[in-house]
Amino acid sequence: MTTTTLYLGWDVGGWNCDHNPASRDALVVLDESLTLLGTPWRGNLRQTLNDASSTRDLLNRLLALCQITASGQERVVMAIDTPLAFPQALLALAQGQPVDALGRSQDNPYLYRQTERWLFARGVTPLSPIKDMIGSQATKGMHVLARFAPHRVQCGQWTSEQGELLAVEGYPSPAKRSVAFAALLERVRAPETVVTLLHQPTPKQQDSQDACFCALLAWSLEQAPAQIAWPPAEMPAAEGWIFVPRDALSD
DSSP states (O other), X not given: OOOOEEEEEEEOOOTTOTTOSSOOEEEEEEOTTOBBOSOOEEEOOHHHHHHOOSHHHHXXXXXXXXXXXXXXXXXXXXXXXXXXXXXXHXXXXXXXXXXXXXXXGGGOTTTSOHHHHHHHTTTOOOOOTTTSSOHHHHHHHHHHHHHHOOEEEETTEEEOTTSSEEEEEEOHHHHTTOHHHHHHHHHOBOOHHHHHHHHSOOGGGHHHHHHHHHHHHHHHHHHOGXXXXXXXXXXXXXXXXXXXXGGGSOO
């Protein structure tokens, strides 16, 4: 059977986001032709993560939430909108190894990874998993990596034992001001009932739009890699990498 690659965007909610009107987990699935498959989903993935017995089982469950019947042969590239690693300096601090001196917040290696500091220098302002109250979401994303995609194949890319899942960290905010990604969004083929949600979401639909931009990031990794900023050689692999469109960066 031919393996089909799907591109899944996951905007991450907190562990207990069941009744949070503003922030929940959201999923959007695209295929190689930028056709939206099934229906965007919004809710809490906690029980789904608890129930999944393997990476393949997790993928089947995620696709089912989006009203997609899995064949069991799908390969999924998933872009996740949450930090997928903590700063190495913070982990060293927990072992009693402080840095020598600290300055501005955005340069603080306890608060921000090198990938985040790299983005700050180029006009993007990512959140910190330490100071910006997204620790719940960050641990949720890291939990998924540890259970279902534990193998780091390159800086910022994790995969499962059998290779059916490739996971990366995406950031939809800069993608929303990218000219290249605006053009990609126009190419997405979706039912008329979903088009408004993707282009002009209400506050409660913002998660789904963010998940769509993450799906576009996942798609671009393989289908339009020149549009994406890739990690420099000196980037510490243990801290991961935030994938964003190149044209969202300032000089």
